[in-house]
Amino acid sequence: MSASVPDIEGEPARNQGPVARARQHPVLLVGIALFTVIALAALLAPVLAPHDPYAQDFTQRRVPPVWYAWLYGSPKASWLHPLGADNLGRDYLSRLLYGTRLSLLIGLAVMTASGLIGSTLGIAAGYFGGRVDLAVNLLLTTRLSIPLVLVALAVVSLFGGSIGIIVAVLGLLLWDRFAVVLRSVTMQVSRQDFVAAARVIGCSTPYILLREILPNILAPLIVVATVEMALAVLLEAALSFLGLGVQPPEPSLGLMLAEGKNDMFFDAWMITIPGVVLFVLVLAINLIGDGIRDLMALDRTT
Amino acid sequence: MLAYTLQRLGIALIVVIAVSALTFAFTNLAVDPARAVAGEGATDQDLARIRAEYGFDRPPVTQYLDWLGSTATGNLGNSIRQRRPVVDVLAEAFPVTITLSCAAMTLALLIAVPLGIVAAVRPNSWIDRFSQGLAVIGMAMPTFWFGLLMIMLFGIRLRWLPISGDATLVHFVMPAIALAYYSIPIVMRLTRAGMIDVLATDYIRTARAKGLLPGKVLFKHALRNAMLPLVSVTAVQFGHLLAGSVVVETVFALHGVGFLAWQSITQADLPIIQAIVLVLALIYVVLVLLADLLNAVLDPRIRLG
Numbered sequence: 067m068s069a070s071v072p073d074i075e076g077e078p079a080r081n082q083g084p085v086a087r088a089r090q091h092p093v094l095l096v097g098i099a100l101f102t103v104i105a106l107a108a109l110l111a112p113v114l115a116p117h118d119p120y121a122q123d124f125t126q127r128r129v130p131p132v133w134y135a136w137l138y139g140s141p142k143a144s145w146l147h148p149l150g151a152d153n154l155g156r157d158y159l160s161r162l163l164y165g166t167r168l169s170l171l172i173g174l175a176v177m178t179a180s181g182l183i184g185s186t187l188g189i190a191a192g193y194f195g196g197r198v199d200l201a202v203n204l205l206l207t208t209r210l211s212i213p214l215v216l217v218a219l220a221v222v223s224l225f226g227g228s229i230g231i232i233v234a235v236l237g238l239l240l241w242d243r244f245a246v247v248l249r250s251v252t253m254q255v256s257r258q259d260f261v262a263a264a265r266v267i268g269c270s271t272p273y274i275l276l277r278e279i280l281p282n283i284l285a286p287l288i289v290v291a292t293v294e295m296a297l298a299v300l301l302e303a304a305l306s307f308l309g310l311g312v313q314p315p316e317p318s319l320g321l322m323l324a325e326g327k328n329d330m331f332f333d334a335w336m337i338t339i340p341g342v343v344l345f346v347l348v349l350a351i352n353l354i355g356d357g358i359r360d361l362m363a364l365d366r367t368t
Numbered sequence: 369m370l371a372y373t374l375q376r377l378g379i380a381l382i383v384v385i386a387v388s389a390l391t392f393a394f395t396n397l398a399v400d401p402a403r404a405v406a407g408e409g410a411t412d413q414d415l416a417r418i419r420a421e422y423g424f425d426r427p428p429v430t431q432y433l434d435w436l437g438s439t440a441t442g443n444l445g446n447s448i449r450q451r452r453p454v455v456d457v458l459a460e461a462f463p464v465t466i467t468l469s470c471a472a473m474t475l476a477l478l479i480a481v482p483l484g485i486v487a488a489v490r491p492n493s494w495i496d497r498f499s500q501g502l503a504v505i506g507m508a509m510p511t512f513w514f515g516l517l518m519i520m521l522f523g524i525r526l527r528w529l530p531i532s533g534d535a536t537l538v539h540f541v542m543p544a545i546a547l548a549y550y551s552i553p554i555v556m557r558l559t560r561a562g563m564i565d566v567l568a569t570d571y572i573r574t575a576r577a578k579g580l581l582p583g584k585v586l587f588k589h590a591l592r593n594a595m596l597p598l599v600s601v602t603a604v605q606f607g608h609l610l611a612g613s614v615v616v617e618t619v620f621a622l623h624g625v626g627f628l629a630w631q632s633i634t635q636a637d638l639p640i641i642q643a644i645v646l647v648l649a650l651i652y653v654v655l656v657l658l659a660d661l662l663n664a665v666l667d668p669r670i671r672l673g
Contacts, residue, residue: 207379208386210604211656213611213648216629220641221394223633300510304615307512308630323513334520341513349508356504 087361094357100350104343108167116148117157119164119317126155131335149339152322153329158336161317162343168318169299169347172233176298177291179237184244185287191245192252193275202245209242218301219310227305227313236301240294247290248283255282285362292355296348303344319344369671372664380657387649388439392432395638405448439646445639449632454643457628464534464624465617469609471540472547477602480552484559488567488594489586499560503553511612515546515619532621543620547612551605558601562594596667603659607652 088094107114131150135143143150149158191202221235255261256279264274305311306320314321319340326336402418403410410418419425423434438445444454487496522542523531530539566572567590575585614626621627625644632640664671 204379204382204386207383207656208390211383211387211607211649211652212390213607213645213652215614216611216626216633216641216645216648219614219630220633220645223636224395296508303510304512308615308618310633320512323516327516330516330520331524337513337516337520341510341517344510344513345508348510349504352504352507 091357091361093353097350097353097357101354104166104347104350107163108170111163111167115160115163117160119160120315123155126151128153128333152325165317165319165322166343172302173295173299175233176236176240177295180240180294181244181291184241185248188245188248189252192249193256206242206245214239218305222305223310227311232302232311236298240298243290243294247286251283251286252279255279289355289359292351296351299348372671376657376660380653383653384650388436388646391642391645392435395642444643447637447640449635449637454639458643461625461628464622465613468540468543468613468624471544472609473606475544475548476551476555480555481559484556485563487560488563499556503556506549506553511546511550512615512619515616518542534622543616543622547609547616558597562597566590566594599663600659603655607655611648
């Protein structure tokens with residue numbers, strides 16, 4: 067919500083702590099609840115998964131989800147594979163759990179890597195200005211003119227689709243928003259009196275950056291981090307879907323969609339189920355980001 | 369205005385050179401180009417002969433300048449797999465992608481701008497909430513999954529639209545929607561935020577106070593200023609749409625640049641990949657440059673400030 071829309075709660079809300087305000091924010095709460103459920107399911111995948119996600123069973127190929135037995139009277143569907151089994155007879159639920167785990171792992175790793183690169187560049191540009199700003203700006207413009215999906219695809223295909231390579235490539239490509247947003251907020255914070263005061267009493271530059279600037283730009287940093295994590299999860303899925311990301315037989319949501327694509331004419335659930343999981347995961351991350359942005363009355367553009 | 373134009377041009381030029389150097393360095397570091405030409409099972413003598421023949425044994429900087437020189441004159445080399453000039457291959461693919469991107473951009477603007485305006489005029493109304501919800505859903509929806517869902521619904525279940533190929537304009541309907549919805553949330557939120565800011569300014573209050581019709585205030589006074597940031601975002605989004613076409617074109621089997629890129633990547637056809645990355649980067653840089661200049665024309669504060 068834009069800052070110029072009047073706050074319905076009015077002034078009293080300002081006096082409450084961030085946790086109390088967060089409790090009254092439905093968007094944030096829904097986001098956190100969804101994310102917690104997904105993250106727990108992913109963490110507990112080894113306990114929750116009913117089968118080995120790699121185990122093939124050729125007698126169970128393309129078994130539909132259990133509700134096909136109730137709705138359409140499918141004889142194959144049963145609780146043995148609650149969400150069905152893929153064209154190699156691998157349990158869909160188990161693969162979804164491990165796939166979500168992989169999505170979260172890649173999302174978090176890419177967010178950390180790109181966050182470190184982007185915020186360093188952005189803070190440096192915003193705080194020092196001048197030539198540093200100019201150099202960062204050129205770097206940023208160069209990065210933005212590189213077609214993201216294409217270069218990520220090309221690099222992953224050249225170096226192989228290991229998880230390390232995917233994280234490295236996406237981390238090196240997704241730092242732009244961190245740099246743009248942190249540059250502008252750092253610039254605003256640097257102009258404040260308390261920063262000038264810190265300089266006057268002789269604080270070192272690293273001290274000022276870490277103790278005076280960083281705490282004041284944390285909220286936009288977290289919001290951008292959620293945006294980038296969501297983007298990283300989507301991009302990993304897209305790369306894997308195109309066959310140039312996570313390689314079989316690893317369980318990845320994008321790869322499951324690619325493998326289900328050939329059967330989508332007869333078994334639509336093979337496409338809908340992994341897609342819904344991916345959608346809800348990204349939605350949860352975005353809702354958390356939107357909620358924090360609202361709470362902190364940040365600009366929509368961050 | 370001239371100084372501003374020259375400054376923007378200078379930045380654009382530096383960026384293009386940086387991208388070209390990166391592209392060249394990267395593809396040559398990643399794979400031995402001689403091995404890529406020779407294919408599987410080449411002997412060391414074969415490789416040495418190819419290196420000498422194609423000039424891969426020269427210093428990298430010489431090779432780069434040579435490549436840059438011929439690229440600048442429009443010679444992008446030959447495709448390794450298709451054994452014909454890259455320019456010809458690209459010329460076949462580009463019209464499809466341009467058609468797709470233009471259709472997607474038009475669609476996105478036609479949906480997002482009116483929604484954003486209405487949402488800004490009536491904040492917190494049902495239409496505002498509806499469009500905000502649409503934006504939240506749009507941001508989380510994977511493009512390729514959205515495409516697949518449309519294929520299943522409109523292509524297979526209802527049989528309204530063809531699901532692959534690019535024979536007629538009807539073939540472009542689903543891909544254009546799949547590509548457009550990605551830009552809709554961004555354009556809509558920007559229009560809404562811009563309109564809300566402008567509607568709160570003094571000159572809008574003055575215009576209303578002197579009794580102008582609400583419609584006139586909205587479209588003649590407010591919209592023109594709210595559209596300024598949209599110019600840049602449209603340029604950036606158009607660049608994204610061109611680059612994002614790789615996913616959509618693969619899903620719908622449209623034989624455009626995105627499909628060509630994907631095909632060339634799986635076949636390790638480096639000259640084509642290099643050319644596509646370079647051309648897309650160039651288009652992006654030109655679009656952003658044009659948007660900057662257009663904004664300077666529209667807004668005197670930029671060109672004089």
